[in-house]
Amino acid sequence: MIYLQLFWEFFKTGLFAVGGGLATLPFLYDMAARTGWFSAGQLADMLAVSESTPGPIGVNMATYVGFTSAGVGGALVATVGLVTPSVIVIMIVAAFLKAFRDNRWVNAAFYGLRPASTAMVAAAGVSVVLLTFWNSAAEGLAKLNWKAAVLAVVLLVLTRWVEPTRKLHPIVFILASAVVGAVLGF
Amino acid sequence: MRELLDLFLTFAKVGVMTFGGGYAMLPILQREVVENKGWATDEELTDYFAIGQCTPGVIAVNTATFIGQKKRGIPGGITATLGVIFPSLIIITALAGVIAKLSHLAVVQHAFAGIRVCVCVLIFNAVLKLWKSAVKDRWALCIFLVVFAGAVFLKISPVVYVLAAGVTGILIEMIRGRQR
Numbered sequence: 001m002i003y004l005q006l007f008w009e010f011f012k013t014g015l016f017a018v019g020g021g022l023a024t025l026p027f028l029y030d031m032a033a034r035t036g037w038f039s040a041g042q043l044a045d046m047l048a049v050s051e052s053t054p055g056p057i058g059v060n061m062a063t064y065v066g067f068t069s070a071g072v073g074g075a076l077v078a079t080v081g082l083v084t085p086s087v088i089v090i091m092i093v094a095a096f097l098k099a100f101r102d103n104r105w106v107n108a109a110f111y112g113l114r115p116a117s118t119a120m121v122a123a124a125g126v127s128v129v130l131l132t133f134w135n136s137a138a139e140g141l142a143k144l145n146w147k148a149a150v151l152a153v154v155l156l157v158l159t160r161w162v163e164p165t166r167k168l169h170p171i172v173f174i175l176a177s178a179v180v181g182a183v184l185g186f
Numbered sequence: 187m188r189e190l191l192d193l194f195l196t197f198a199k200v201g202v203m204t205f206g207g208g209y210a211m212l213p214i215l216q217r218e219v220v221e222n223k224g225w226a227t228d229e230e231l232t233d234y235f236a237i238g239q240c241t242p243g244v245i246a247v248n249t250a251t252f253i254g255q256k257k258r259g260i261p262g263g264i265t266a267t268l269g270v271i272f273p274s275l276i277i278i279t280a281l282a283g284v285i286a287k288l289s290h291l292a293v294v295q296h297a298f299a300g301i302r303v304c305v306c307v308l309i310f311n312a313v314l315k316l317w318k319s320a321v322k323d324r325w326a327l328c329i330f331l332v333v334f335a336g337a338v339f340l341k342i343s344p345v346v347y348v349l350a351a352g353v354t355g356i357l358i359e360m361i362r363g364r365q366r
Contacts (some may be wrong), residue, residue, distance in 0.1 A: 015312040016348045019320075020245045026337060026344045033341070045285075048301040051308060053281060054202045055274030056211070063271075063277035063278040068286075079271050086243030087267050090251040091260060093241060102238065105356055111242045113357020115330040116314050116321035116347050118313060123337030132302040148303045150351050154308040161246050170206060175264015182293050 002037075002070045003077045009035070010062055010081030015089075018110075021058030024082070026120035028065060029127060037069035052171045058082065099116045124143050147184055151177065189258055189266045197250050197269030206245060209244050225257055246270055289305060325358050 013027040016091060025047070032040050046068070050060035066078025093100050099104055131151075133145050155173055158165040180186075200218055204211040212235060218297050219225050226234070231249075238248035247267055254266025288294045319331050 001223040010304040012345060014243045015243060016345050017244075018242050018348065019239060021317060022284070022309065024244070025309075030344055040261065044305055045298050048305050049281060049285065050278070051305070052205075052277060053274075054205060056201070056204055056244050056246035056270070056278060058276050059201075059271050059274040061221065063274050064282055067279055067282045075275060076280075078189050079275055079348075083243065083247045083267050086247045086313050087251050087263060089241050089243070090238075090248050091248075091263055093237060094255050094263075097233075097237075101233075101251055104359065108355045108359030109352040110355065111326065112329055112358065113348060114316075114355070115326040116351030118316040118320040119330045119333035120337050120344055120347060121309065121316060122313045123334055123358060125306065125313060126338055128309060129306050132299075132306050133243075148299070151300065152307055152311060155304055156194050156310070159233065159307055161310055170308055172300055173307070177300040178297040179300070179302035181203045181303070182297040184211055184296075184300075186299035186303075 003073060006066055006069060007081040010078045011084055012081040015085035018113050021056055022121050023117050025124040026060055026107045029124050038065060040127060041131060042134055044131055048174060052174045065179045145186055149181055190261060193257060193262055193265045194269040197266045198272045201270040219253055225253055248295040281323050329354060
């Protein structure tokens with residue numbers, strides 16, 4: 001019963017992904033490897049679409065992955081699965097708002113959780129990098145996709161250091177990269 | 187009922203206007219929820235955001251649940267959440283079908299190869315931003331390095347890292363308490 005499985009997988013993702021939409025990425029990679037519902041390559045494309053369409057990234061990703069795995073019903077089930085733990089947790093937290101924020105042990109747990117969450121997103125980033133620049137595993141400079149590497153450096157400079165472009169919305173860079181990719185034949 | 191509908195529509199509007207999520211939606215929430223509707227103050231919104239970041243799940247959804255439940259209890263929280271996910275469901279489902287049909291075209295594949303490069307850079311930038319708020323001292327750096335190495339080289343469910351890191355955070359606090 002794929003709907004039940006999808007609900008459960010996304011329920012877990014929603015429960016354990018701490019720190020916003022991109023924190024769901026490591027869970028989705030894990031899901032791709034275990035279930036085979038979609039590939040890591042598809043995931044990278046879904047992320048690109050999710051970043052450049054309206055809606056929070058995490059919700060878009062859940063809808064997209066759900067749709068890819070099991071059609072419209074899958075999209076619905078995955079998205080509802082993702083938000084169910086949030087709704088339950090927030091309802092509980094809202095009742096003890098002040099106590100939650102000031103609790104020493106809650107803060108201590110999150111002190112440990114935040115670097116772990118950052119590390120998992122970084123690790124998921126590494127697999128996207130391998131896929132993008134080497135088509136799977138790092139095989140040295142000879143097999144590096146040079147065009148992609150040059151584009152990456154240009155994007156990095158534009159999104160981090162050049163003043164007028166730094167503040168532009170990511171969708172601008174995504175669309176520009178699509179055009180560059182299509183024209184230069186990546 | 188009218189109030190629930192209002193919650194649904196307002197948060198659907200917030201969902202449509204959010205691109206990317208996270209902090210991108212703060213100004214939109216300020217305009218819709220604080221200024222137009224008066225459902226929360228700026229301070230409350232900042233609090234919800236801070237808590238949304240350190241509770242599980244998507245921040246946009248957490249904030250919607252908070253405001254909805256403050257306004258109309260549990261049904262309000264659920265309605266606001268359904269509102270914020272509604273546009274994603276429609277837009278992504280419609281788009282996914284089109285993209286799946288076009289994906290065999292060479293030009294589309296090249297375009298996505300270009301987009302992936304951009305996604306790498308965006309993830310890199312996001313990690314740097316997370317790093318600033320997460321890795322503030324040596325202990326946190328240790329947790330980062332251990333989890334990073336584990337996540338790259340071992341095939342363990344991310345759930346394990348999350349639970350272990352939470353427990354580690356509490357243990358570190360206990361050690362610090364003893365040293366004080």
